[in-house]
Amino acid sequence: MGILYRSSVNRKPNDSMRLIIITFMGVFLGFLIGISFPTLSLTKLGIPSGLIPKIDEMYNTDIKAGSSTQTSQNFPSTTTGSGDKNNSHNRNGTSEIWVPSNPRGAERLAPGIVAAESDFYLHRLWGNPHEDLNTKPNYLVTFTVGYKQKENIDKAVKKFSENFTILLFHYDGRTTEWDEFEWSKRAIHVSARKQSKWWYAKRFLHPDIVAPYDYIFMWDEDLGVENFDAEEYIKLVRKHGLEISQPGLEPTRGLTWQMTKKRDGLEVHKDTAERPGWCTEPNLPPCAAFVEIMAPVFSREAWRCVWYMIQNDLIHGWGLDFAVRKCVEPAHEKIGVVDSQWIVHQGLPSLGSQGETQNGKAPWQGVRERCRKEWTMFQSRLANAEKAYFKSLGIDPSNSPKQ
Incomplete structure (x- = not known):
C-alpha cells in the first residue's frame, strides 16, 4: 500500500503541468476562432x-x-x-x-x-393563393338574423347577385341549420347570442376589413323585398351621387318618418316636408340628410367615418340616423332615399324577444327602454365632444352656423 501511495504522489506534478498546457492551448485556439468568426x-x-x-x-x-x-x-x-x-x-x-x-x-x-386591409373573400386550403378567387364581389350585404326568419332572409338574399358578399350575424346562436339554403354555404356566418346589428358592426366591420367593397348594406331581417333589385339600386345610388342611402318604404306599413316614405314616379328624393316643428332647418334631419337605421347603405368612404362614430357600448344604434350626416359633405345632397327600388318594413319585434323579464316588464319593453336611453346618451356624447373640441380651439360654437 505504501508503494502505491508514493508512486501516485510522484506522478502528480507531471499530470498537473499537462492539464495546464492543454487548458492554455484550448483557450488560445478558441480565441483564434472567435476573432475569425465575424469575417466568415x-x-x-x-x-x-x-x-x-x-x-x-x-x-x-x-x-x-x-x-x-x-x-x-x-x-x-x-x-x-x-x-x-x-x-x-x-x-x-x-x-x-x-x-x-x-x-x-x-x-x-x-x-x-x-x-x-382585409376582406371576407373565401380562400381554398390548397393550390396557389393567387388562383383562389375567380371573382371578387364589389359589395357587401349584412343581415342580423334569427333562424325563425329564415324564409324572409332567403327571399332577401336571392335579390343580391354574386357581386355581393353575404354576411349573416346570428343573434340566436343557430348557424348550421342555414345550410339547407345553397347560398348559405358560400356566406359568412358570425354568431354571438343576444347581440344587435350595431354591436356586430363595431366589432366585425372595421373600415380596413370592408375596404374592398364599394357599398355596405346594413339591413335588418324583417324587410320585404319583392319590389327590390340590388344591382339596379347600386346604379341609382351612383347616378345620384348618394354616399348614404336606403330604399324607399312602402307608405302604409312600418312608417315613422316622412323622409323615408316611397314616392311614386321618382328615382330618388333627398328632402321632405315633415310635421310642423319637427325640422329646425330644411337641410337638416329629419327633413333632409336623413335615412333610418333599419336598412342603410353606406359607401366605403362614408362607412369609414360612421364606424368611428358608433359607440362601443351603445349597441342599438338609436340616434345614429340623425348624426351620420356629419360624415358626408354636403349631407343634404349626398344622403337620400331610392324610391324606384323600395321595400316593406314588416316591423317584426324579433330582437325584443331576446331580452329578459325584469321588474315585471316584458322582455321587449326592457329592450325598447334601453333603445331610448341609448339615444339620449348618444346625443349627449356627441354634443359634449363637439363642445370640447371647439373649446380647445377657442371657438364659441353658439356663434357658428348650424350644421
Whole structure:
C-alpha cells in the first residue's frame, strides 16, 4: 500500500503541468476562432439555412432587451442606409426600420410587407393563393338574423347577385341549420347570442376589413323585398351621387318618418316636408340628410367615418340616423332615399324577444327602454365632444352656423 501511495504522489506534478498546457492551448485556439468568426459567412461555415431564422430571432430579442452595441453590430443592419428619412436609431445606435406612416403598431415593418386591409373573400386550403378567387364581389350585404326568419332572409338574399358578399350575424346562436339554403354555404356566418346589428358592426366591420367593397348594406331581417333589385339600386345610388342611402318604404306599413316614405314616379328624393316643428332647418334631419337605421347603405368612404362614430357600448344604434350626416359633405345632397327600388318594413319585434323579464316588464319593453336611453346618451356624447373640441380651439360654437 505504501508503494502505491508514493508512486501516485510522484506522478502528480507531471499530470498537473499537462492539464495546464492543454487548458492554455484550448483557450488560445478558441480565441483564434472567435476573432475569425465575424469575417466568415454563414454558408462557408456550413451552418444549415434552417438555423438562420433562429439567429434573426435572437437578434430581434437582443434589440428588444437592449443588448450591447457590439452584439448588434455583429449582424447586418435592417436598413439600406443610415440616412433614410424613414429610419431612426435606437438607444444603442443601431439602425432599424421605423416608418411613422405605417398603421399604428406596424411602424417597425418595411412598408412593402404591410397588409393593412382585409376582406371576407373565401380562400381554398390548397393550390396557389393567387388562383383562389375567380371573382371578387364589389359589395357587401349584412343581415342580423334569427333562424325563425329564415324564409324572409332567403327571399332577401336571392335579390343580391354574386357581386355581393353575404354576411349573416346570428343573434340566436343557430348557424348550421342555414345550410339547407345553397347560398348559405358560400356566406359568412358570425354568431354571438343576444347581440344587435350595431354591436356586430363595431366589432366585425372595421373600415380596413370592408375596404374592398364599394357599398355596405346594413339591413335588418324583417324587410320585404319583392319590389327590390340590388344591382339596379347600386346604379341609382351612383347616378345620384348618394354616399348614404336606403330604399324607399312602402307608405302604409312600418312608417315613422316622412323622409323615408316611397314616392311614386321618382328615382330618388333627398328632402321632405315633415310635421310642423319637427325640422329646425330644411337641410337638416329629419327633413333632409336623413335615412333610418333599419336598412342603410353606406359607401366605403362614408362607412369609414360612421364606424368611428358608433359607440362601443351603445349597441342599438338609436340616434345614429340623425348624426351620420356629419360624415358626408354636403349631407343634404349626398344622403337620400331610392324610391324606384323600395321595400316593406314588416316591423317584426324579433330582437325584443331576446331580452329578459325584469321588474315585471316584458322582455321587449326592457329592450325598447334601453333603445331610448341609448339615444339620449348618444346625443349627449356627441354634443359634449363637439363642445370640447371647439373649446380647445377657442371657438364659441353658439356663434357658428348650424350644421
